[in-house]
Amino acid sequence: MRFDAPVLLYGAGREAASTRAFLKATQPELKVFVTVDSGTADIADAEQIAPAELPSAIAERRFGTIVKSPGVSLYKPVFETARNAGVAITSNLNLWGATYRHGRTVIAITGTKGKSTTATLTHLILARSGIDTGLAGNVGLAPLDIADKHAVVVFELSSYQTADMNFLPDIAALTNLYPEHVDWHGSVERYYADKLHLVDRDGSFAVALGAAARGNALVAHAVRDHRRLLRDLTPEEERAIEHAASHSRLRGAHNLDNARLAAQIALGAGATLDGILQGIAAFRPLPHRLEEHVFGTMTVVNDSISTTPEATKAALAAYPARRIALIAGGHERQQDYAELATLLAQRGVTTLATLPVTGARLAAACREVAPDIEIIEAPDLDAALTQLAQRRSRFDTIILSPGAPSYNQFKNFEERGALFVQRCKELFS
Template sequence: MKDITNYQDKKILVLGLAKSGVSAAKLLQKLGALVTVNDAKPFDENPDAQALLEDGIKVVTGGHPLTLLDEGFALIVKNPGIPYTNPIIKGALSKKIPVISEPELAYQVLSGELIGITGSNGKTTTTTLIQLMLDKNSGAGHAYLAGNIGIPATTVVQKVQDDDVMVTELSSFMLASISTLRPHIAVITNIFSNHLDWHGSRENYVRDKMHITKNQTAQDYLVINWDNEEWQKLSQQTNAQVIPFSRKGLSTNGAYQQGDFLYFKGEKIIAVDDIKVPGVQNVENALAAIAVAKISGTPNEAIVSVLKTFGGVKHRVQYVTTFEQRDFYNDSKATDIEATQVALRSFKRPVVLIAGGLDRGYTFERLVPDFKAHVKAIILVGQTSQLLADAAKTAGVPVIKFADKIKDAVPMAYQQSTENDIVLLSPANASWDQYPNFEIRGDEFITAVNNLQQGKKA
C-alpha cells in the first residue's frame, strides 16, 4: 500500500456503513483523516457503528441529517447502495464537496496493478476465474480478490505489494462515483438492463458501466464481449487497446470459441467439454478470463488447470458433489425466472429440480419450455409452490412433489433421480419467505446433500 498524506487531518465523511463503509473508515483513520461515519440504522441496532466509536471514530446514526454538511468535510466516501438522489449527496455536490466510492479510495493507495471487472451478469465468476489463473502463475506476485464480490477493496489494498494485482469486481453503483480509478485491464462481461430504478434510465446505467474504462490509456486493455452489436459500439468509447471475446466466434483478435474449443488469437487453449462448470454463460466467463490471463502472461497450463477444476462460485450453479452417479448443483442465487432458465439450459442430462420461494405476484409460464426440455421431476417449496406446479403440469413434467423446506426436498429429489441425472437447486424465486437470504438457503442445500451422501455411505 502506498503511504499517502493527502488525507492527513482532513475531515472526511463516510456515508453508509456495511462492510465497505467500515473498511473505508478504518483505512481513512490509518491515513490520518478526521473521520465521521453516518449510517441510517439506529445506534442501538448498529454494531458496526458501535465498534467504530470504540476505535475513536465519530459516528452519527439514525438518519442522514443535512446539518452534517456544515462541518466542513473535504470529501465524502459513499456506500455504493446510496443513490445520488440522497439529500446529503445532492447537498454535497452543490457545495462542490467531492463524492467518491470505496474502490476509488482503495485505488488511491494501491501499490500494485488493478484489474477491474464489471457487467450485468457473470462478474463474480469471471473475477474469481481471473484471480485463480493469475495466482497460479508462479512467476508473478499474488493476485487478490476484492470489491463487489464481498471483500472490500480498502481492506485488501492494505496487503497488496508492488508486484501484486488486485482483481476487483466493480458494480455499476461503485462505478458511478469513479474519479481517478484506472484499471490496467478492464473487463465488461455484458450489459443488459439492470438496476434502472437506481440509475434512472438505461442510458445512465450504461454510462456508469463504461466508467470502468474512462481513465484508461493506450497502455491499458479493455476486454469486452463481442457477441452484441451494441457492446461492439461501446468499445469505441475507450482509449485502451480493445481485446474482444466471443462465444460466437465473431472476432479472432482475442479469446473466442470455434467448434468445440476455446482459442486466444489462434492458439488453442481448452476443449469446451473440459470446463468443469456447465453452461454457455460459463463459456463466456471462461473466454473473458482467458483473455485477461493471456494479456498478463499466464501460461496455458495454469489457465487450463483452473478451468478444469473450478467448481463455480458458491450458490451460482455451484458443483457440490457427485455420488451414485448423480451430480448435485447449488444455484440458490437464481432468485428470478431468467436465472433458472440459464441454469436449466446449462445441462444436457435430465434434471431433478428443486424450486420455489417468495411470492412476488408473478406466474411461471416462461419456464414451461425449459421444464419440458430439461426437467424429469420437480420438488417444490415455499410460497410459489403451487404456481410452479401449474407451470410444471403445463410442461408435462411427470413427477411433481412438495416439501416443507430445502432440507426435506433434497432426499425427495434423490429418490426421483437415477444414474447420470442432475439434482439442481435453482429456485427462480427470492428466499425471504423461509430464509434470510439466498446464501443460507444454499448452505442448507449443501448440508442436506452432504448428510444424504454420508447416510448412503453408512
C-alpha cells in the same frame, strides 16, 4: 490521500470496516462517523449518526466526505443534498484508486453474471503464469485491503461500484449485460449505463468482451473505439482451453465462455498458455455458485448466488440429462420470467418449487407453457424442501437457483444457500 474534515461512512459492512481500518492507519486522529439504514453500525471508533439526522448534519458540515458502501444506492436523495452542500461522495474503490493506482496494472471485470468466476479464473491464470497478482472487489479482498501488495490487481466489480468508479483500468472486461438491480439504480436504463461506465469513457485502456456481450448494441456503443478490443484467441488456444475446461470443475457452456474470456484478459496482461491451462485446472467453484453435493442418491446443487433468470437458465443448462427439481423465486426486481418458463421442460425440470415473491409469476408462466411440470408454491424454503422430500421419486437432482435476490426472506444469498444445503442433508441423506 488525506482528509481535512471528518468522514462519514454510509454503511457498516465489509468495505466500511476496511475503510475505517485504512483511515485509522493513515490518519489516526481523524473523526469518523457512521450511519446505516438498517441493522447495527458496528464500526470501531466511529460515532453513529441516525439517517434522519443526516440533512442537519450535512447543513452543519459535520463531515466533509461520505464514503458510501456499495449496497447503498448512489441515487438516494441524501447524496444530492450532500453534493449541493459541497460534501464529496466517494467509495472504498475510489480511495484505493487515489492512493494505490499509480504504478500498478489494473484489470476490472464486471457483467450481470459470470464476473466472479471470470475474475477468479483471471487471477489464477496470471498467478500460474508467474505474475504477481491480487484479487479484490466482490471476491477476494476489499480494495483498500489489497493496498499496494501486488503489481497486478484484478477487480471484480458490481454495477454499484462501476457506477461512480473514477479511475481507469488498464483492461476493462464485460461478461454480459441483462436487466438487474433496478431497485438500486432506479431503472433498467440507468443500470445499463452504470454497468457500462466501466468501458464508456475516454482513455487508452483495453477492453475484452464475453460471448454474450459481443452482440449487444449498447455494449458496442459503449466500447466506442473497437481498436480497444483485445485480440481474439487463436484456434490452438481455443482448443486447448476447451480441453482444459472439460477436465476441470467448470460446469456448463457459460463457464466455458467465462474461461475463454479470462484467458483473453490474462493473455492481454502477459499470461502464458501453460498458465491458462494450469489456472483452469486449479479453479474451484465459488461458494453458492453451482456448489454440488450428493446426499444419499440425490444430487443437490446450491446456486443461491443466482439473482437473475439468466443465471437460472445457465444453472439448468449445466445439468443435461437430469430429472430436476428446481427451487426458484425471491425478492421482486421486475424481472421477466416468461422465457425461463418456456425452457424448464426441455432442461429436464419435472418439479418446480416456487418461493415468494417472484415465484408466483414463474409458477403462472410455467402453468401456461409446461402443464406437465408439477408446481409447488411454497411460503418459504423449508416448506419447499419438505414437500420435495415427499416427491423424491420425480427427480434425481435438486437445484436451488432462485433467479432473484434473497432479501425478502433472508439476510443474504449466503444464508439462503447454507439453509438449503443443511436441510437437504437432513432430508435426503
